[in-house]
Amino acid sequence: MTLPLRPELEGLTPYGAPQLDVAAMLNVNENPYPPPPSVVAAITAAVRQAAGGLNRYPDREFMALRADLARYLALESRVDFLEPKNIWAANGSNEIMLHLHQAFAGPGRKVLSFAPTYSMYPEYSRDTVTDYVTLPRREDFRLDMDAAVAAIADIKPTIVLVASPNNPTGTALGLDEVIALADACAKIPGGSVLVVDEAYAEFRRRGVPSAAT
Template identity: 65%
Template sequence: MPERCAPSLPLRADLVGEQPYGAPQLDVPHLLNVNENPYPPPAEVVADIAAAVTEAAGTLNRYPDREFRDLRADLAAYLTAESAATGLTTDHLWAANGSNEVMLHLLLAFGGPGRTVMSFAPTYSMYPEYARDSLTTWKAGTRRADFSVDVAEAIEQIRTERPSVVLLASPNNPTGTALDSADVRALAEATADSGPDGGATVLVIDEAYAEFRREGRPSAVTLLGEFAHLAVARTMSKAFALAGARLGYLAAAPELVDWLRVVRLPYHLSAVTQAVARAALRHTGVLQAQVAELRVRRDETVTWLRERGLEVADSDANFILFGRYPDRHEVWQGLLDRGVLIRETGPQGYLRVSIGTREDMAAFRGALEEVTGR
């Protein structure tokens, strides 16, 4: 942080030297660095959202619906249809300003001083920050060389650490790798008594990119009826093309959701946010029309990268991790100089590219060939 002339402030010791989170936001022709959906909402969706916001604007002198039960009911209906889940009701759903806030609610409720949250690296770079902000100890387990999770080894590490929360992204960010149902079930069974006092560990499956997964990988939502300590996080940022709306949500047993209600800030979801999300959910089919197309383009890009001798992680998301480069920053800068912004993240030597439009990906391929000669 820049130094300013100010009195000494009582900053928490664990924040000294920390920097705010943030990927570069640059004005370039091809933005492929933060896993956004490259297609804006269609005009008919924009019109419906605008009408809903106009209606909400007439009530902005009042606080919003604190429990947002109508939105939760709509989200329950969407998940039921999308994942063939059974028994999901309004009480099983929670929502907040992005899945980031959902995750923070989870750690405020189930983490804290003297407790541990665990994940398996490499994984989403915000997980340690949720731990830090909630004063929860962070522990990172390990993955296989191909970035998949060795479930038997993971269970052993969990039983050693006895965490109160385990965060597992599926598909994982930044690698794109996903868990299958058998793996999630095994982890759910093992975490039923792996908590710090012999009780359950809250197992969170972060499915921010779930709509992009390949066939044969059902959502962990289908297991919620069997495991009261399982929570499944989702977002409308990716498949719904609503990154700017900031709406993330979670499905879990009602008793788990009730504890999130305790730690949330008052009226944390604005009336405008609720109106936008509900309007978007009325257009699920239209908003997700390009998801299948993006999956095809992802798989084509994986093949193209591998044909050039690069190491590429299997991806069930709308992005690809690839490498390895002796100097990945040089490659990143070379692409940026040619108008293509991707992400310098993950293990050393690797880069991550989001899947964009056909034009975006053609520009990416051309720029990469120019920079690397292959």
């Protein structure tokens, strides 16, 4: 039987990410140390308390979770303006990235990022039939800011996607770099969204600020 597969999906190879058998899998943001017994007990108690309502959907706006995340991120990023309305809760950052591409990318549009970087970035573009364009990083894996600003003006991407700290190089953006990228995006006719992916925020070196600062 022939299935009505979309033509642009024909012949594509599924995404794969082979893993090394190592104790500390930092590439997938895992903590090599198990949670302490007190944390396990607290989670168990919370699940037991919630189990009686599993026949119902939870709050579809996730307000309690968003409030907790706002408090945590305000503390981690050292800012005082984060509220639940500023927080987007989803099934991990991959789902949020896909949502962003569904909203701001798509056929005829471009996403700009900086290689080497997170291997899922081109997959979001592939999933949304978006042109994925990369600019090489410098030898020290930092961004060539002059080239980045020029590329934004030339390519006119609807999304500029940059990880900080970057996966897999660990290099982080300075606030001056974030501002320069944001200013360049603001000059694009029709608009361009700067996405600073801080999935590895807890690995920032001491003194390196969050883009939320």
